[in-house]
Amino acid sequence: MISKHSLALIKPKNFRTEKRDRSKFNKSPKIRADFSFAGNYYDLAITDDKFTNKYYKQNIPCGFHEIDREAYLTISLGEEFNHDNKHYKLVAAVIENNCGRYRVP
Numbered sequence: 001m002i003s004k005h006s007l008a009l010i011k012p013k014n015f016r017t018e019k020r021d022r023s024k025f026n027k028s029p030k031i032r033a034d035f036s037f038a039g040n041y042y043d044l045a046i047t048d049d050k051f052t053n054k055y056y057k058q059n060i061p062c063g064f065h066e067i068d069r070e071a072y073l074t075i076s077l078g079e080e081f082n083h084d085n086k087h088y089k090l091v092a093a094v095i096e097n098n099c100g101r102y103r104v105p
Contacts, residue, residue, distance in 0.1 A: 007092075008075045012037050015071050017046070019055050021062040029062055031055050033073060033091045044075070044091050051094040070097035 012035035020030045031052040033044050046052055054060070074093035081088060 006077045010037050010073050010075060012042075012071065012073055015067045015073070017055070017065045017067060018043075019060060019062045019065070029055075033094075034064065035073070042089070044089055045078075046091040046094065047078075048091065048093045051096075067096075071095065 012033075015033065015035040018032045018034055020032055022029055031046045033042065033046050035042055072095040073091050074095070075089055076092040077087045078090045080086070
């Protein structure tokens with residue numbers, strides 16, 4: 001479990017991304033992080049523009065994409081969500097070791 005602190009730096013296991021299609025809602029795709037950490041599974045929004053922009057600029061298709069390089073994630077609490085007045089975890093930054101490459105189908 002990711003600690004109850006408002007900010008944490010973690011090294012996830014089985015890290016992959018998902019470019020989630022939201023066209024049926026008339027919205028642009030969202031990039032999410034899919035990973036495990038300390039025995040728990042997470043599916044969190046990524047708000048790191050430097051990381052997510054490559055998914056839009058390179059026109060990477062929707063779906064899951066394996067990350068085959070070492071990466072660290074900065075986990076943060078987002079602003080209060082209007083619908084339920086709760087704060088949700090998100091990936092504020094992705095720190096990658098540049099020794100690997102993306103495997104995109």
